[in-house]
Amino acid sequence: MEKTFHMLLYRAFHAQRNYLRPFVAEIGLGSGQPKMIAYLAAQGACCQRELADYFEIDPAAVSRMLDSLEKGGFLTRRVDESNRRADIVELTEKGREANDAWQAHCREMEQIMLDGFTPEERERFAQYLLRVYRNFRDPKAGGPEKSSRPDNGEEGQA
Amino acid sequence: MEKTFHMLLYRAFHAQRNYLRPFVAEIGLGSGQPKMIAYLAAQGACCQRELADYFEIDPAAVSRMLDSLEKGGFLTRRVDESNRRADIVELTEKGREANDAWQAHCREMEQIMLDGFTPEERERFAQYLLRVYRNFRDPKAGGPEKSSRPDNGEEGQA
DNA sequence: AGTCAATGATTGATATATCAACGAGGAGGG
DNA sequence: CCCTCCTCGTTGATATATCAATCATTGACT
Numbered sequence: 001m002e003k004t005f006h007m008l009l010y011r012a013f014h015a016q017r018n019y020l021r022p023f024v025a026e027i028g029l030g031s032g033q034p035k036m037i038a039y040l041a042a043q044g045a046c047c048q049r050e051l052a053d054y055f056e057i058d059p060a061a062v063s064r065m066l067d068s069l070e071k072g073g074f075l076t077r078r079v080d081e082s083n084r085r086a087d088i089v090e091l092t093e094k095g096r097e098a099n100d101a102w103q104a105h106c107r108e109m110e111q112i113m114l115d116g117f118t119p120e121e122r123e124r125f126a127q128y129l130l131r132v133y134r135n136f137r138d139p140k141a142g143g144p145e146k147s148s149r150p151d152n153g154e155e156g157q158a
Numbered sequence: 159m160e161k162t163f164h165m166l167l168y169r170a171f172h173a174q175r176n177y178l179r180p181f182v183a184e185i186g187l188g189s190g191q192p193k194m195i196a197y198l199a200a201q202g203a204c205c206q207r208e209l210a211d212y213f214e215i216d217p218a219a220v221s222r223m224l225d226s227l228e229k230g231g232f233l234t235r236r237v238d239e240s241n242r243r244a245d246i247v248e249l250t251e252k253g254r255e256a257n258d259a260w261q262a263h264c265r266e267m268e269q270i271m272l273d274g275f276t277p278e279e280r281e282r283f284a285q286y287l288l289r290v291y292r293n294f295r296d297p298k299a300g301g302p303e304k305s306s307r308p309d310n311g312e313e314g315q316a
Numbered sequence: 317a318g319t320c321a322a323t324g325a326t327t328g329a330t331a332t333a334t335c336a337a338c339g340a341g342g343a344g345g346g
Numbered sequence: 347c348c349c350t351c352c353t354c355g356t357t358g359a360t361a362t363a364t365c366a367a368t369c370a371t372t373g374a375c376t
Contacts, residue, residue: 001200005271005280006174006264008287010193013171014214015294016164021364031364032332035168042159049354056172061333063356068331085341085354106164112297113163113290121286128283129166132271136173139270179334189334190362207324219363221326226361243324243371 016113023105027098028072033065034102037074037091041099045090047080074098174271181263185256186230191223192260195232195249199257203248205238232256 001007017031024034035055040046048066052059066089069075074095080086091099114122159165175189182192193213198204206224210217224247227233232253238244249257272280 001196003284004264005268005284005287008284008291009167009171009174010213011291012287012294013167015291016167018214019294030331038159047354055168056176057332058334059355060335060357063354065332067356083342083354087355106162110163113293115293115298116289117286124282125286126161126163126166128275128279128286129163129170131274133166133169133173135271135273136170136177140273188361205324210324215362216364217325218327218365221324223362225326238324241324241372245325 012113016109019109019112020105024102027101029074029098029102030065030068032061033069033074034099036062036065036069037095037099038102040075040089040091041096045088047086048089049086051089069095170271174267177267177270178263182260185259187232187256187260188223188226190219191227191232192257194220194223194227195253195257196260198233198247198249199254203246205244206247207244209247227253 020034021031024031027034029037036051039051039054048059048062051066052062055062066075066077070077072094073092075089075091077087077089080088114125117125178192179189182189185192187195194209197209197212206217206220210220213220224233224235228235231250233247233249235245235247238246272283275283
């Protein structure tokens with residue numbers, strides 16, 4: 001059990017999340033919020049649907065996280081006048097500062113987690129993770145056909 | 159942003175979780191419950207503290223998940239007479255059957271996610287994930303040590 | 317023994333996620 | 347023009363997770 005990939009991925013992911021938790025709290029964010037401000041800092045203003053699509057989470061989760069971030073002054077929401085269903089979400093200066101602090105912790109974390117990895121190993125590791133992600137997105141369907149995974153769009157977002 | 163290890167790990171982990179979700183629901187379990195019954199099936203009866211320690215989650219989360227599993231008839235709880243603070247948690251037959259179904263889905267998932275990986279690549283990938291986990295558990299404490307060689311197969315952790 | 321700290325489990329408050337249902341706005345076909 | 351369908355966002359119900367506080371039991375020290 002300990003050596004299944006399911007468990008190995010669980011351990012690595014949880015260790016990462018547990019490492020970051022105190023830093024995220026110190027910045028004044030909730031555990032799922034840094035990725036929102038990171039996307040907004042990197043890609044600029046966007047609608048909530050784009051955030052939900054990019055991180056593959058439910059739009060409802062985005063809605064509630066942005067409520068909290070907006071109340072905390074990290075971002076603003078305003079109606080998109082060219083499509084009045086959508087909101088335009090944009091970072092404030094406070095949001096950008098929070099992102100800078102978070103990125104610094106992420107860089108430090110990457111040094112710790114990859115300690116002892118050669119550049120070649122880092123590259124291979126990144127490729128392995130990406131291949132796993134792509135295998136889930138585009139399964140080979142070689143065996144029994146499962147129709148539970150309808151086609152989901154393009155791969156080259158952002 | 160897309161190519162940070164933080165994001166790559168997030169993508170791989172989420173894809174795995176999203177793949178498993180419909181199967182877990184079909185078995186009649188919640189998203190965090192399969193790992194509980196998997197541990198109990200593999201290691202035998204234990205107390206709740208042991209589950210919390212093994213999966214590195216809060217004992218409160220274990221308590222509530224076991225409430226649900228007990229109510230669903232997947233396991234039983236009884237007081238440990240040799241330490242009346244602790245409960246002994248043990249799978250029922252229904253719990254073992256649920257685990258069998260879950261393990262089957264896990265094996266199928268591993269085939270999908272590692273499609274195209276050679277045996278050597280699988281082994282390297284597993285070692286990389288394990289090294290990341292161990293780097294988080296035992297950080298090098300800041301020193302510029304270049305010669306760490308953590309690829310020994312032994313692990314005396316826990 | 318009697319006090320006090322540590323341990324195992326539970327409960328409450330809150331954040332993150334899902335799904336389902338809804339309201340509001342927009343796009344096309346009668 | 348109006349009706350239908352689709353999209354974007356929100357809200358409610360529920361599951362998983364955290365932290366903090368509590369209760370009961372155990373163990374250790376005086």
